Structures are given as C-alpha cells and as structure tokens.
Amino acid sequence: MRAMKLTRIPFLTGSLLVLLLCATALGQAPPSEVDTHISTARAAAGQDYRGTFINLCIPNAPAGGGRGAAGRGGGGRGAARGAGAPATPDRAGWYASPYKVFDNLYWLGTRQHSSWALRTSEGIIIIDTNFAWATEPEIIDGLTKLGLNPRDIKYVIISHAHGDHDQGAAELQTRYGAKVVMGAPDWESTLQRPATAAGGVPKRDIAVGSEGTKLTLGDTTVTIVATPGHTPGTLSYVFPVKDEGRTVMVAYSGGTLTGAFGTDGSRWDEYVTSQRKIAKAAADAGASVMLSNHSEYDGAYTKARLAGLKREVGEQNPFIVGTDGVQRYFTVMAECALASKLRLGAK
C-alpha cells in the first residue's frame, strides 16, 4: 500500500499540472473559477429558478430547460426568429386559459410563452405578445374572457424582437391602433423583415434607446430599462401592480438565453452589465415580483392558476418572491454568463 501511494501521488499531481497548463495555454480558465460561478448561480437559483439555471449554466441544455415544455407546441427556438410562418401547432400542446394574477395584471400566455396585460386608468398596456397564432386565442379572446376590451389596448411593449414575443405586435397595432414600443436596435432588425413574415411587420412607433425611458398611461408608469444582451435592443421593466389593494413592484426580465454569444467576449460583458443594471433598478424600486416572458423561467403558468385561489391566512400572491428572490434571479443570469464566458475562453 505504502509503495503504491508513493508512486501514484506524483503521477496524479503531474497529470493535474499538465491539465491546468494545457487549459491555461488554450486561454481557458482553470475549472475551479467556472465552478465557482456555477455554484453561486446554483445557490441563487435554488428550487425557484431551476429552468433558468439549467438553460444558462449547463452547456448544451436541451431546449425548454430540460423539461422539453417550451419546445413542444411552442415552435421551438428555431421558429422564434420571425422568419417564415410557423404553422399553428396542436392546441392541446400549448393552450392555456387567461388568468387575473394581480388586481390590475392579467396573464395571457400559452403554457410556454407569456404575454401580460397591465390595466391602467386610461387603458391597457400589453407586455410581450407571442407567436402570431396565439394573438387571437390568447390575447384578444383572453382579454374578452376576463371582461376587458381589446379596443382599450393603448401600448404594446416588446421586450425583444424574436418571433415568440413579437409576432402579435403588428396585428394589435393595426386592429386597435396600439402604439408599439421596442428597443431601437430591435426596430432595425424588425423593419428588415419581409412583409410576408409571420404576423406581419409593425410600423415603427416608439424606439427606446440605451438610456431607457418611462412610459406613463393614466395612473401607471412603466420604467423601461435597456438591457442589451440577448438581443441588441432587449428591454426589461420595473412597474407597480396592486395586490389586493396594496402596491407591489414587479421586475420583468426581457431576454434570457446566451447560446448565440460564442467567443465574443463583448456580448457576454454587455449581458452581465445589463443584468446588474436591471437588478439595481429592481432593488431601488423594492421589486418583490419576478416576471419574464417564458413560463419555464418564472413559473408563470403554474402561478397564474394558483393566483386566483382563495388564500389561507399568511399565504401571499404566488408571484411575490420577495426582494431577495428578485435579486437571486438576476444573480443566476449574471453568474451563468460569467461561467460560460470563461468556459468558452471568450475574449
């Protein structure tokens, strides 16, 4: 035994050294640094943000956060680029009823993608749409089922110009005269689409630059924060909603996946900077609700169905995760991006 130890220890130490030297020579970070970021992200995610953690921190994670949910019936990521017209998938794979989730906020999503209606004293703001095939059944019929009038839609804010979030914008603009709000760089890519693109091409209304803006409709102001990264014009938001009469602040993450960044270090850096920026805006506002546009990231489909149930004493709205819960979400995004950048040797 003693002799074996004496011969094997130097061998193992030598192998490890060679591995580390190779990694350094290739411009890759030693594994420990990547692991540190992943551990931080895993701890921040806990059970609340498993889908976000898996999609961002685990290389080559299957579409849909390992659950496959977003891919089924959702058209998948390939169809999310606005090119071509995805046929309407089987309704059994995506349809969800609309739900009132706060006094003045309504969920109009499919089981995979979320669209939200924020009701103000002067009309409705739609936050993100969905694929074109979901506009009628989910947004228009959804509002009607909830006793709201689609004609009251005044603004449609698009977090980023990918088909799974923006294909409904042109129809809502044309039918109801809603003004479409988008990040300036994402308007540029949108306006280059052919007229035959799924859902059509909206006309440019309001372009938000890197300085962000505030959008006020009646008694409600949405603070729009430019968070470039997922796309160059990605927008995230902070806005108030009422929960049984009490004001609570929402943080809304506009774009998540980083799979297209490759070894372009500036894209990773921009993304991380954006997460810190929206995390700070959320903290400054005391945001305790975390929303996104994919159910796999914020559990919207599950929570929306729970929101309408009678609350027991001490229970709160399922969308309220606390100020710490909001910050943990953005920590997952930033730490996974830092890990991925190092892992890929991006410069």
Ligand SMILES: [Zn+2]
């Ligand atoms: Zn996207």
